[in-house]
Amino acid sequence: MTLVKEQSEPEEADDKGGADPAGDGYVPSPRRLERERHKRARTRRATAIAAASTLVTGAVLYLVVVSAPGWQRTKETFFDGQYAREAFPKVLEGLWLNVRLLLVCGAAVLVLGMLIAVARTLRGPVFFPLRVLAAAYTDFFRGLPLIINLMIVVLGVPALRLQGVTVDPVLLGGTALTLTYSAYVAEVFRAGIESVHPSQRAAARSLGLNNRQALRYVVLPQAVRRQVPPLLNDLVSLQKDTGLVSIGGAIDAVRAADIIAGRSLNYTPYIVAGLVFVALTIPMTRFTDWVTSRMDRQRAQGGTT
Amino acid sequence: MSDVPVSPGGLPVLRMEAVRKTFGDAVVLRDVDLEVAPHTVTALIGASGSGKSTLLRCANLLEDVDDGAIWLDGEEITDPRADPDAVRRRIGVVFQAYNLFPHMTVLENITLAPRRVHGVARADAEEHARELLERLGLGGKAGAYPDRLSGGQQQRVAIVRALAVRPRLLLLDEITAALDPELVGEVLNVVRDLKGDGMTMVLATHEMGFAREVADQVCFLDEGVVLEHGTPEQVFGDPRQERTRRFLRRIVEAGRL
Numbered sequence: 106m107t108l109v110k111e112q113s114e115p116e117e118a119d120d121k122g123g124a125d126p127a128g129d130g131y132v133p134s135p136r137r138l139e140r141e142r143h144k145r146a147r148t149r150r151a152t153a154i155a156a157a158s159t160l161v162t163g164a165v166l167y168l169v170v171v172s173a174p175g176w177q178r179t180k181e182t183f184f185d186g187q188y189a190r191e192a193f194p195k196v197l198e199g200l201w202l203n204v205r206l207l208l209v210c211g212a213a214v215l216v217l218g219m220l221i222a223v224a225r226t227l228r229g230p231v232f233f234p235l236r237v238l239a240a241a242y243t244d245f246f247r248g249l250p251l252i253i254n255l256m257i258v259v260l261g262v263p264a265l266r267l268q269g270v271t272v273d274p275v276l277l278g279g280t281a282l283t284l285t286y287s288a289y290v291a292e293v294f295r296a297g298i299e300s301v302h303p304s305q306r307a308a309a310r311s312l313g314l315n316n317r318q319a320l321r322y323v324v325l326p327q328a329v330r331r332q333v334p335p336l337l338n339d340l341v342s343l344q345k346d347t348g349l350v351s352i353g354g355a356i357d358a359v360r361a362a363d364i365i366a367g368r369s370l371n372y373t374p375y376i377v378a379g380l381v382f383v384a385l386t387i388p389m390t391r392f393t394d395w396v397t398s399r400m401d402r403q404r405a406q407g408g409t410t
Numbered sequence: 411m412s413d414v415p416v417s418p419g420g421l422p423v424l425r426m427e428a429v430r431k432t433f434g435d436a437v438v439l440r441d442v443d444l445e446v447a448p449h450t451v452t453a454l455i456g457a458s459g460s461g462k463s464t465l466l467r468c469a470n471l472l473e474d475v476d477d478g479a480i481w482l483d484g485e486e487i488t489d490p491r492a493d494p495d496a497v498r499r500r501i502g503v504v505f506q507a508y509n510l511f512p513h514m515t516v517l518e519n520i521t522l523a524p525r526r527v528h529g530v531a532r533a534d535a536e537e538h539a540r541e542l543l544e545r546l547g548l549g550g551k552a553g554a555y556p557d558r559l560s561g562g563q564q565q566r567v568a569i570v571r572a573l574a575v576r577p578r579l580l581l582l583d584e585i586t587a588a589l590d591p592e593l594v595g596e597v598l599n600v601v602r603d604l605k606g607d608g609m610t611m612v613l614a615t616h617e618m619g620f621a622r623e624v625a626d627q628v629c630f631l632d633e634g635v636v637l638e639h640g641t642p643e644q645v646f647g648d649p650r651q652e653r654t655r656r657f658l659r660r661i662v663e664a665g666r667l
Contacts, residue, residue, distance in 0.1 A: 308509035311470055312523035313499035313575065322522060326513050 185373040192365050192374035196381055199361035204385075206279050206347040206357075211340055213283045218290030223325075225291070226298055228316065239291070246288035251346060255281045259353035278350030286343050293335045297328030333400065337393035341386050348382065358382065421484045423448050423579050423610045424469060429478035431464055431634075438464045440634040442478070446579070446627075449608040453621035453642070456631035457657065462614035463506075465631070466581045469612070470501050483578060499527060502572030506584040508564040510556040510571070516543070517552040520571045528575060535574070542570045546600055562593030569600055580604065582613035618661050622646050630654050 170176060224232070224239035246254070258281035263272040271277065301324045309319035351360035358381055362374035424446040431439040439461045446452050454462040467473040469480060471487060471494040480488045487497045511519050520542070521535040530538075543549055546566045556564055565585055572580060582601065586594045598620050604611065605624050615621050621628060622642040629639040630651075638645055638654045649655050 304505065304507060304509045305511065307472055308503075308505065308511070310495075311472060311498055311501070311503040312571070313495055313527040314523060315495045318526055322526060323511055327511075330513060 182372050183376050185371055188365065188369060188371045188373035189377050192362055192377045195361040195365065196358045196374065196378045199356055199358035199378075200381055200385070202275065202350075202355065202357040203344070203347040203382075206275070206282070206350065207340075207344045210279050210282045210286065210343060210347070213279075214286040214290050214339075214343065215336075217283065217287035219294055221287060221291035222294035222298060223320070225295055226320070243288045243291050246285050247292065249285065251281070251285050251349065252352075254285050255349055255352055257281075258284070259350070274353030274355040275350060278347075278353055278355060282343065282346060282350070286339060286346075289339050290336065293332050293339065294328065297332035298324055300331060301327045330400065334393060334397045337389070337396065341389045341393070344386055344389060345382055348378075420448065422446055422481070423483060424612065425481040426465075426469070427479050427481075429465075429468060429480065430476045431461075431468055431473060432476055438634050439468070439475075442631075442634070442636055444629065444636065444639075446610060446612055448610055450610060450626040451605050451624050452612045452627045452629065453625035454612065454614040454629050454631055455616075455618065455621055455645075455657075460631040461634040462631055463583050466503070466583050466612065466614055469579075470503055470581060471497055495527075499523075499575060500578045502575065502577035502580045504565070504568050504572050504580070504582045504585045506587050508556070508561070508568045508588075510564055510568055512556055515553050515555055516548070516559075516567050519556070519567060520574045523571070523575050539570065539574055542573055543567075545603075546570055547596075560593060561589045562596045565589065565597045566600055569597075569604075573604075578610065580609055580611045582611060582615075584614050584616065586615070586617060618646070618658075630657065632657070 221239045221242060224235045225243075227236060255278060259274050259277045262270065262277055298320075305323055305327065306319050309323040310316075314322065348357060348359040351357050351363065354360070356364075358378045362378035365374040366372055422445045424444065426442055426444040429439050429442040429444075430437070442461075442465060444452070444465070454465060456462055464473060468475050475488055478488070479486055482497060482500060486492065487494075510516075511522070514522065517536060517539055520539040521530075521532070524530040524535040524538070525532055540549070540552060543552055546569065548563060548566055548570070551559060551563065551567070556567065559567065565588075569585075585601075586597050589597065594617070598617065601611070601613070601620075602624060613621075613625075625642050627639060628642050628645040629636050630645060630649075631637065632653050638649060638651050645654065646658065649658060
């Protein structure tokens with residue numbers, strides 16, 4: 106497909122001037138017509154080759170997979186229609202929990218991450234302990250494997266039997282996710298803050314804005330805008346990792362699949378749950394692409410009145 | 411412009427005494443004395459690296475001086491107890507690279523400081539901004555983002571932004587150095603107008619012809635020392651120092667005077 110696209114794009118651009126849109130009596134020369142004929146022919150040939158090659162590749166892949174030894178068993182264990190039908194509604198029901206976790210944790214992560222990032226950029230001796238704490242927090246939680254974090258919080262905290270502390274695996278799982286992802290997102294924000302050129306801060310300060318105002322009105326808006334694509338990337342990642350709260354027994358999409366798989370010794374429910382997560386992240390990824398390209402366009406167009 | 415404040419009792423707006431500034435081993439300013447009278451234009455000339463920009467940054471407290479003192483309207487601003495934000499509120503700065511805020515429209519760039527620092531109501535700040543834009547021939551650009559403007563337009567917006575807080579003193583740091591030659595004139599015209607309005611200005615510049623025309627006082631800096639200062643006629647017409655003569659000769663050879 107890429108091959109065809111590459112070949113056809115320049116031709117489209119060339120075609121524009123053909124009908125004398127400039128209105129200056131321009132008639133395409135025979136040389137140009139001949140050149141365009143040749144390019145069209147080349148495009149047709151490229152399309153035909155791409156189609157044929159795709160067909161052949163697809164057929165070969167199909168034959169290799171289907172005729173492979175063990176395909177019959179693989180099909181029964183992973184792609185069983187009956188189990189898929191049974192698992193799908195339960196997995197979807199569980200997925201609603203993942204979505205809610207994503208929304209709540211996502212919001213908490215953005216707020217906490219921003220606070221930590223700003224704490225790391227504060228100047229002045231009063232803030233020294235705050236700076237150190239923020240740096241230690243990001244170092245620790247970025248290095249700590251999420252699964253260990255989850256086990257400590259979801260399984261370990263209830264074992265303390267503390268009064269007034271929840272034992273709800275969803276709340277605890279959400280807390281663990283927020284702890285880890287805040288550290289990632291804080292680093293994204295901090296990178297954004299540092300990417301704003303010092304001359305911007307100098308300009309703000311020379312207008313009489315104090316440090317806090319310069320940060321709020323000049324540095325942070327530019328930092329956040331620049332970091333939207335990596336932030337959305339982290340949110341996609343968070344969306345998948347909400348599945349890990351199932352280790353505490355919360356019935357999310359993963360746990361729902363696990364229950365059926367454990368009972369039937371058939372792994373189709375896992376495939377279903379996996380595909381459901383993929384289906385959920387694809388719109389998010391496309392949204393990320395769309396936001397990024399829209400930002401680029403806006404920068405290019407500016408918005409003159 | 412018409413809002414230039416009247417100076418109290420004829421004190422110099424800006425006074426520097428024995429200012430010294432080093433970056434590591436490099437002495438950038440050495441015993442610099444300077445006096446800027448109200449409603450006058452002071453041009454700082456000299457080769458790149460002679461300390462012109464550093465002098466301006468020190469005057470605006472973007473850099474701390476190592477030694478010596480600076481007064482703004484008779485008040486010592488290098489006193490560590492002075493509030494740097496309060497000092498900067500009275501000084502407008504225009505930078506070589508414009509330094510407009512790219513995420514804000516022209517109007518937002520200009521009204522940011524009046525609204526957030528000086529507490530001017532949004533409507534009043536915008537009205538004043540539009541007036542200034544109109545005067546500088548940028549009436550149609552209020553809603554545009556900086557990257558849609560030419561360099562000359564951006565620099566004029568930067569000047570409006572500096573003027574919007576009604577500063578006592580305007581510091582211009584090589585404001586035409588980043589511009590295409592055909593755009594230099596439009597920016598210099600603005601400075602001429604400001605001089606006509608009585609704005610007190612200190613400008614670092616490589617435009618010798620312009621310095622000669624608008625400046626009341628010219629300071630020639632050489633390796634961090636004010637080697638020569640006086641009227642433009644004296645410094646350009648009859649320089650006392652050999653180094654000044656050599657510098658000016660090179661400028662003439664480069665076709666810049």
